[in-house]
Amino acid sequence: MTVRDAAREAYREALPALAASLVGGLIAGVVLSGMRAELRDVSGLLVLVPALLATRGNVYGSLGARISTALHQGLVEPRVRGGDERLKSAVAAALANGLLASAFAAVAVFTILSLLGSSVAPLPVLVAIALLAGLLSGVALSAVVVTAVFAGYRRGRDPDTLVGPLVTTTGDVFGVFFLLAAVRIVLALAEVI
Amino acid sequence: MLPILLVLTLVEVGSGLVLGRFETQLLQYPTLLALVPVTIGTAGNLGSILAARLSTAFHLGTLSFDPRDENLAGNALATFALAVSIFPVVGVGAWGLTALVSGAQLAPQTVVAISLASGIALAILAIAVTVAVTYVAYRFRLDPDDVVIPIVTNTCDVLGVVVLFATVQLLL
Numbered sequence: 001m002t003v004r005d006a007a008r009e010a011y012r013e014a015l016p017a018l019a020a021s022l023v024g025g026l027i028a029g030v031v032l033s034g035m036r037a038e039l040r041d042v043s044g045l046l047v048l049v050p051a052l053l054a055t056r057g058n059v060y061g062s063l064g065a066r067i068s069t070a071l072h073q074g075l076v077e078p079r080v081r082g083g084d085e086r087l088k089s090a091v092a093a094a095l096a097n098g099l100l101a102s103a104f105a106a107v108a109v110f111t112i113l114s115l116l117g118s119s120v121a122p123l124p125v126l127v128a129i130a131l132l133a134g135l136l137s138g139v140a141l142s143a144v145v146v147t148a149v150f151a152g153y154r155r156g157r158d159p160d161t162l163v164g165p166l167v168t169t170t171g172d173v174f175g176v177f178f179l180l181a182a183v184r185i186v187l188a189l190a191e192v193i
Numbered sequence: 194m195l196p197i198l199l200v201l202t203l204v205e206v207g208s209g210l211v212l213g214r215f216e217t218q219l220l221q222y223p224t225l226l227a228l229v230p231v232t233i234g235t236a237g238n239l240g241s242i243l244a245a246r247l248s249t250a251f252h253l254g255t256l257s258f259d260p261r262d263e264n265l266a267g268n269a270l271a272t273f274a275l276a277v278s279i280f281p282v283v284g285v286g287a288w289g290l291t292a293l294v295s296g297a298q299l300a301p302q303t304v305v306a307i308s309l310a311s312g313i314a315l316a317i318l319a320i321a322v323t324v325a326v327t328y329v330a331y332r333f334r335l336d337p338d339d340v341v342i343p344i345v346t347n348t349c350d351v352l353g354v355v356v357l358f359a360t361v362q363l364l365l
Contacts, residue, residue: 002263002267003263003266003267003270004267005263005267006263006264006266006267006268006270006271007266007267007268007270007271007274008267008271009267009271010246010267010268010271010272011271011274011275014242014271014275015275015278015279017238017242018235018238018239018242018275018279019279021234021235021238022231022234022235022279022282022283022286024234025230025231025232025233025234025235025283026227026231026283026286026287026290028230028231028234029226029227029228029229029230029231029287029290029291030227030290030291030294032226032227032229032230033223033224033226033227033291033294033295034223034294034295036220036223036226039216039220040220044213046209046212046213046216046219047206047209047210047212047213048206048209049209049212049229050205050206050208050209050212050233050350050351050354051202051205051206051208051209053205053230053233054201054202054205054346054347054350055198055202055205057237057346058198058201058343058346058347059198097195097198100195100198100199101198101199101202104199104202105202105205105206108202108203108206109206109209112206112210113213118213164241164245165238168234168237168238172230172231172234176230
């Protein structure tokens, strides 16, 4: 195999996944650019964005990888109904990890910006936004990952190759979309209180 | 899992702090804000695809850490070619979509130039980081599948923000 052949093969295999996540990233970007008012209102929210988006990829990417390994090993049946215990506990652990990492990111951003003397929204506001966004996007992403991995497996596709592009694409879109929803809900509640 | 996740989260907070440094520009130009998730995501994907391919080749025994290795050079070349073909689309897409939603403040060629220049720099960095981390994993006899992908993806996320910041300062 020459360098040229190796490069051509790698290029062809990677392009569809990259193109799919490009679409997801652009949609996420447009939603993010439409939330400039919220980003101005809540100082420190922009600093939180990369951490929240990456948490989605890290947590639910690994959930997808775990489920597909369990499917390969025959430990989990590819059915959502029936409430497999192993599946339930994997999803619960992913949600817990996602929430913890989101709250941790909010506390870290608040602490660092306070130490730097930058303006930053109150800690409870940032933590509430991070937790609510983490919960909403976590539930949505778990549903997508489980459904897609099962559907792919039943059609004879290797779930391992589905999980990566799927999570990066939907993770960005759901991440930003539910972040916007969470900010609006928390700001509305803060006004009432 | 959890300790690694928290360390990775802190790394991402670092990239958020870089983003915070150019918040004024990002809020002034919605197109630049729209470039953020897609640049970070594409950079991370370029790195993780290369990492996955290198670790599979490594497990199959078809990879050697020699600059003349066809597999290594071919995969590096493909990563560069992917960046050169996908980042102009990123620029056009971000410009077009934000022009529709928020109105255009920047010329399309400026946005494409920012996107392509960031993409080329990111491809070179992603190749360097991925090859270096895979090599270290190999030397320490760690399974590259477990270690390399999360490290590469999150490093490329941070580099994505840093490179975008630097490119905007140079070109705008």
